[in-house]
Amino acid sequence: MKGIHGTCSSYADSIRANGFRYSHVGLRGRGVYFWGYTLDDLEAYGRELAIAWWRFAKQRGDYAKATKQNCSVIFTDLTVESQDILDFEDQQVREKFVVYSQKVYERIEGKSQEEKISTIYDLFVGEVENTIGKTFSMIHVKVQAPKTYKKLLPIDLTGQPSCYVIKNLASIKINKFEVINDE
Amino acid sequence: MMNNNIILDAIDEVLSRVDSMSDEELQMKYENHQYGPVGRVFFEAENFLTFLVNESIEEYTMPINNSSIESYLCKTIETHHELIGQVKEMSVVNKDVHQLAA
Numbered sequence: 148m149k150g151i152h153g154t155c156s157s158y159a160d161s162i163r164a165n166g167f168r169y170s171h172v173g174l175r176g177r178g179v180y181f182w183g184y185t186l187d188d189l190e191a192y193g194r195e196l197a198i199a200w201w202r203f204a205k206q207r208g209d210y211a212k213a214t215k216q217n218c219s220v221i222f223t224d225l226t227v228e229s230q231d232i233l234d235f236e237d238q239q240v241r242e243k244f245v246v247y248s249q250k251v252y253e254r255i256e257g258k259s260q261e262e263k264i265s266t267i268y269d270l271f272v273g274e275v276e277n278t279i280g281k282t283f284s285m286i287h288v289k290v291q292a293p294k295t296y297k298k299l300l301p302i303d304l305t306g307q308p309s310c311y312v313i314k315n316l317a318s319i320k321i322n323k324f325e326v327i328n329d330e
Numbered sequence: 331m332m333n334n335n336i337i338l339d340a341i342d343e344v345l346s347r348v349d350s351m352s353d354e355e356l357q358m359k360y361e362n363h364q365y366g367p368v369g370r371v372f373f374e375a376e377n378f379l380t381f382l383v384n385e386s387i388e389e390y391t392m393p394i395n396n397s398s399i400e401s402y403l404c405k406t407i408e409t410h411h412e413l414i415g416q417v418k419e420m421s422v423v424n425k426d427v428h429q430l431a432a
Contacts, residue, residue, distance in 0.1 A: 230333075233337070237334065239334070239338055240334075240337065240338070240341065243338065243341040243342070243345065244341075246345060247341070247344065247345060247348065250345065250348045250349065251348060251356060254353050254356050254357070255356055255357055255360045256357065257360065257364070262364065266360055266363055266364050269363055270359065270360065270363055271344070273363075274344040274347070275337065275340050275341055275344055278340040278341075278343050278344055279336060279337070279340045
């Protein structure tokens with residue numbers, strides 16, 4: 148599997164020096180987020196999504212303190228065995244997750260909707276892991292493309308993009324960095 | 331993908347557990363996840379519990395704060411030059427640690 152990650156160049160420098168860090172922030176729970184695909188032909192698609200994410204994060208002010216705020220795109224190979232993936236796009240898994248969410252969402256109080264959603268994902272994954280007695284290295288989930296995404300094809304053709312949330316950092320092998328200066 | 335039936339059966343178990351969980355338990359689970367297991371600590375080793383009862387713990391009390399507790403939870407405890415066990419996190423509230431260490 149392939150994963151592409153968009154960020155600012157300062158953060159990319161840090162990743163180049165120290166590798167990816169496990170993030171405790173993310174709407175689909177904790178982990179490192181990539182735009183995911185399996186066919187090399189879709190690299191341009193993932194790249195554009197990564198740039199769109201950087202645009203979105205920059206507008207949000209995520210890179211306000213970074214010295215180099217221009218876009219960097221990081222291309223990776225993700226080595227994850229199929230049995231180590233929890234696929235939220237499997238219809239039965241998704242439907243059961245919706246039922247889980249129905250059971251917990253209104254019963255918990257959080258600071259924000261985003262915090263609740265993120266934590267519900269983590270709690271669900273953690274509960275399933277405890278029940279099975281193993282941990283997942285990755286979750287696969289479809290997400291909305293950022294509003295800043297310049298579509299290469301209509302969404303009606305591509306469907307919503309795949310997001311890989313990597314929970315086992317050893318799965319990530321960085322192939323190359325690309326600095327984007329014309330954004 | 332992992333055998334889907336195993337995952338689906340596991341999810342069914344999870345759903346059953348959520349049904350039997352009180353709102354308070356669920357909220358505590360949420361907060362422990364969100365803010366870390368600061369507070370209550372469960373000492374797994376029976377020997378350590380015995381030690382706590384029979385010995386002064388003042389010199390062995392670990393400095394506990396929000397940032398350090400998770401690293402401590404993963405470490406083996408050494409006292410009297412013997413390894414006596416490991417601490418393990420559980421769902422808890424802050425005052426319990428205070429009471430235990432006081």
